Amino acid sequence: MSQVIVFWSGTGNTEDIANKIRNDLDCDIFNVSEADVSEILKYDTIILGCPAMGAEELEDSEFRPFYEALMSEASGKNIALFGSYGWGDGEWMRTWADEVNGFGCNLLSDGLIVNGDSSAIDDAEYDKFISSLK
Numbered sequence: 001m002s003q004v005i006v007f008w009s010g011t012g013n014t015e016d017i018a019n020k021i022r023n024d025l026d027c028d029i030f031n032v033s034e035a036d037v038s039e040i041l042k043y044d045t046i047i048l049g050c051p052a053m054g055a056e057e058l059e060d061s062e063f064r065p066f067y068e069a070l071m072s073e074a075s076g077k078n079i080a081l082f083g084s085y086g087w088g089d090g091e092w093m094r095t096w097a098d099e100v101n102g103f104g105c106n107l108l109s110d111g112l113i114v115n116g117d118s119s120a121i122d123d124a125e126y127d128k129f130i131s132s133l134k
């Protein structure tokens with residue numbers, strides 16, 4: 001089953017988590033600035049990474065436009081979500097997961113949320129996330 005990671009990261013934390021997931025799954029990976037919607041739709045499973053930005057929102061100048069274009073054609077696709085956050089409680093991820101479900105996608109697991117970079121990953125949560133992708 002083909003898998004791809006597409007991420008946005010401002011200060012490198014989500015990128016760090018993306019690279020860890022990539023190493024464990026041995027899958028393709030793209031910074032969203034290099035990702036093409038029609039190419040990404042060729043994969044069976046799409047793993048999206050974006051930190052909490054705005055007020056518990058997705059990054060809106062680069063990531064959201066890509067993600068909305070992708071979602072408009074992604075009904076029925078397997079999707080997984082992850083991202084880094086700072087001072088919140090993960091609200092942005094809960095909102096994001098609801099949105100993805102609303103697009104008719106098959107969300108494979110709870111979104112993986114990490115307070116900072118990959119050194120802050122909760123091992124049990126991470127194992128659950130990776131298992132849902134294998």
Ligand SMILES: Cc1cc2nc3c(=O)[nH]c(=O)nc-3n(C[C@H](O)[C@H](O)[C@H](O)COP(=O)(O)O)c2cc1C
Pocket residue numbers: 008009010011012013014015051052053054055056057084085086087088089090115116117
């Ligand atoms: C403009 C801006 C808005 C942010 N908004 C939130 C937020 O609403 N909730 C939160 O928990 N963290 C928020 N953060 C913190 C980031 O999510 C956190 O620093 C994260 O590690 C950044 O990931 P990155 O290094 O991949 O860009 C915000 C950071 C910035 C710069």
